[in-house]
Amino acid sequence: MEKVFRCPARHGYAVEVSPFIPNRVACAASQYYGIAGGGSLLVLDETEDGVAVVRSWEWCDGLFDVAWSEANEHVMVTGGGDGSLQLWDTTNHDAPLRVAKEHTQEVYSVDWSQTRGENLIVSGSWDQTAKVWDPALSQSLTTLRGHEGVIYSTIWSPHIPGCFASASGDGTLRVWDVKSAACRLAIPAHKAEILSCDWCKYDQNIVATGSVDCSACVWDLRNVRQPVNQLLGHTYAIRRVKFSPFSRATLASCSYDFTVRFWEYSRKQPLVETVEHHSEFVCGLDFNLHIPNQVTHTHTHTHTHTHLMGR
Structure with missing residues (x-):
C-alpha cells in the first residue's frame, strides 16, 4: 500500500512524522538539490484519498532538516542553508515565528529532545559545530566543538537527558553531554563520511551509523572496538538510518542507490526487506510512531511515500 505526494522542482531532504497527529508529516525541501535557490516546508496529512497539504511555507534558502516539537503539536524547527534555524507554527500562515542565525555554514541537522523534563533543540552544521538551544531559539545555550569535518546528523538520546550523538564527515560518531559541554565518546566508526546516526528506542547503549562507504553499523557504546x-547491501552512500519505535532490533536505511532497506540487527543475516520503487535518490525517512511498520520517506523530485512494511 502506498501513497505518493509530488511537489515539482523541489527535492525532499527530510521527513518527520508528527508525534501528536498519526497521519501528519512535515517535509523539508530545497530547490536545485540544495546547491542554490530556495526551500519549502510542507505539512502533509494522509487522507483516504491520498495526501493533502495542510500548510506550506517558502524560505529564501534550502531547508535540510525538520523536527517536530515534543511539547506543542503545531510547532516545528528547520535548519537552513544560510546557517539559520527557523521555528514554525502551523497556526501562523505567513512566516516563521523566529529565526536564529549563529552557525556560519549550512545547518544540516535539527532534533528536538524527547526525554521528559527537558525541552531542547540541537543543531548540527557544516561549520563543524553543534549547538543546543532553548525552544524559543532566543540564543544558543552552548556550542560543542570537536568534530574535524562537517556535521551531518545530531540526534538526542531518547533515554539520557542532555545527551546527543553526532555523525560527521570526519568518520567519527560522537556522544556529547550538554551539561558539561563535553564530548564523552568519539568512535572512529567508518573510514568514510558518516551521513546519519540514530539511537535505539529500547536500549540506551545502542546507536546506528550510516556511511558513504555503503554500510550501516550498529554500535554498543559500552564496547566500541x-x-x-x-x-x-546498499550499493551507494547511506543517507539516513532510523530505528523502529515498535521493534527493538529493527532499523531502516535509505540510500542514494534508490532503495530503502529494513534490517534486524540482532540477526546474522540482518537484511529483512528491500524496497526498490524509487527512480530518485532517497533522502528522508521516518517511522510512524502511531502505526506499527509504517514508514514514510522522501526523495528528490517526488515528495513523500508512505510504505507499510510487509511483515
Missing part, C-alpha cells in the same frame, strides 16, 4: 553488526 567493533560494531555489534555491520549491515551490508
Whole structure:
C-alpha cells in the first residue's frame, strides 16, 4: 500500500512524522538539490484519498532538516542553508515565528529532545559545530566543538537527558553531554563520511551509523572496538538510518542507490526487506510512531511515500 505526494522542482531532504497527529508529516525541501535557490516546508496529512497539504511555507534558502516539537503539536524547527534555524507554527500562515542565525555554514541537522523534563533543540552544521538551544531559539545555550569535518546528523538520546550523538564527515560518531559541554565518546566508526546516526528506542547503549562507504553499523557504546553488526547491501552512500519505535532490533536505511532497506540487527543475516520503487535518490525517512511498520520517506523530485512494511 502506498501513497505518493509530488511537489515539482523541489527535492525532499527530510521527513518527520508528527508525534501528536498519526497521519501528519512535515517535509523539508530545497530547490536545485540544495546547491542554490530556495526551500519549502510542507505539512502533509494522509487522507483516504491520498495526501493533502495542510500548510506550506517558502524560505529564501534550502531547508535540510525538520523536527517536530515534543511539547506543542503545531510547532516545528528547520535548519537552513544560510546557517539559520527557523521555528514554525502551523497556526501562523505567513512566516516563521523566529529565526536564529549563529552557525556560519549550512545547518544540516535539527532534533528536538524527547526525554521528559527537558525541552531542547540541537543543531548540527557544516561549520563543524553543534549547538543546543532553548525552544524559543532566543540564543544558543552552548556550542560543542570537536568534530574535524562537517556535521551531518545530531540526534538526542531518547533515554539520557542532555545527551546527543553526532555523525560527521570526519568518520567519527560522537556522544556529547550538554551539561558539561563535553564530548564523552568519539568512535572512529567508518573510514568514510558518516551521513546519519540514530539511537535505539529500547536500549540506551545502542546507536546506528550510516556511511558513504555503503554500510550501516550498529554500535554498543559500552564496547566500541567493533560494531555489534555491520549491515551490508546498499550499493551507494547511506543517507539516513532510523530505528523502529515498535521493534527493538529493527532499523531502516535509505540510500542514494534508490532503495530503502529494513534490517534486524540482532540477526546474522540482518537484511529483512528491500524496497526498490524509487527512480530518485532517497533522502528522508521516518517511522510512524502511531502505526506499527509504517514508514514514510522522501526523495528528490517526488515528495513523500508512505510504505507499510510487509511483515
